[in-house]
Amino acid sequence: DAGVIQSPRHEVTEMGQEVTLRCKPISGHDYLFWYRQTMMRGLELLIYFNNNVPIDDSGMPEDRFSAKMPNASFSTLKIQPSEPRDSAVYFCASSQPGTGLRNEQFFGPGTRLTVL
Amino acid sequence: AQKITQTQPGMFVQEKEAVTLDCTYDTSDQSYGLFWYKQPSSGEMIFLIYQGSYDEQNATEGRYSLNFQKARKSANLVISASQLGDSAMYFCAMREGSRSGNTPLVFGKGTRLSVIA
Numbered sequence: 001d002a003g004v005i006q007s008p009r010h011e012v013t014e015m016g017q018e019v020t021l022r023c024k025p026i027s028g029h030d031y032l033f034w035y036r037q038t039m040m041r042g043l044e045l046l047i048y049f050n051n052n053v054p055i056d057d058s059g060m061p062e063d064r065f066s067a068k069m070p071n072a073s074f075s076t077l078k079i080q081p082s083e084p085r086d087s088a089v090y091f092c093a094s095s096q097p098g099t100g101l102r103n104e105q106f107f108g109p110g111t112r113l114t115v116l
Numbered sequence: 117a118q119k120i121t122q123t124q125p126g127m128f129v130q131e132k133e134a135v136t137l138d139c140t141y142d143t144s145d146q147s148y149g150l151f152w153y154k155q156p157s158s159g160e161m162i163f164l165i166y167q168g169s170y171d172e173q174n175a176t177e178g179r180y181s182l183n184f185q186k187a188r189k190s191a192n193l194v195i196s197a198s199q200l201g202d203s204a205m206y207f208c209a210m211r212e213g214s215r216s217g218n219t220p221l222v223f224g225k226g227t228r229l230s231v232i233a
Contacts (some may be wrong), residue, residue: 014183022162031218043223050218057158089159101149101211103166107161 004108018080025094120224139208147213158224
């Protein structure tokens with residue numbers, strides 16, 4: 001089975017432009033997480049979904065960030081307008097149904113975003 | 117308050133030697149899970165090992181073992197017989213069990229391990 005798929009793998013854009021990051025979770029997984037990794041703050045949760053419904057978006061930095069999950073196989077994270085401080089690696093992760101603590105999160109390869 | 121603390125920004129180990137990466141955590145939950153992930157230079161996050169708060173035995177997965185000391189709230193990763201391919205960032209993470217559902221992980225800042233030939 002394919003793992004979590006993210007696109008693009010690398011994105012370079014100019015300040016003020018709109019950026020859309022995409023994620024396809026593993027089939028059958030009903031939890032989807034967006035994380036951001038920076039040198040200063042490490043890995044931090046932005047938002048997560050269960051059955052396509054956002055559960056916790058308290059990690060979304062500000063109104064410039066938005067995330068959607070229109071169906072079980074696709075999610076987007078949009079930044080509009082982008083700023084240089086948004087430069088980071090953005091990870092999508094998914095996990096299978098269940099409430100067990102042991103449920104592993106499977107990470108995608110990440111999207112490295114550079115905002116000039 | 118920081119939930120996961122990894123106090124070693126960088127570690128060096130000789131090939132074939134064992135190395136311990138430290139992780140301490142903070143939670144008031146009785147039920148929680150602890151994870152270790154490896155991030156090589158290519159950037160992907162690779163799950164290594166899991167320890168549940170109620171697990172009586174320390175977790176082991178091949179060359180990886182977890183030294184779980186509940187009273188001290190520590191969950192150190194031990195890598196035995198280090199290999200050059202073990203050079204990577206290592207992240208400790210926790211999931212608390214007080215909320216229902218498959219909750220997100222909280223990560224430490226990581227430790228960069230370099231294996232020397």
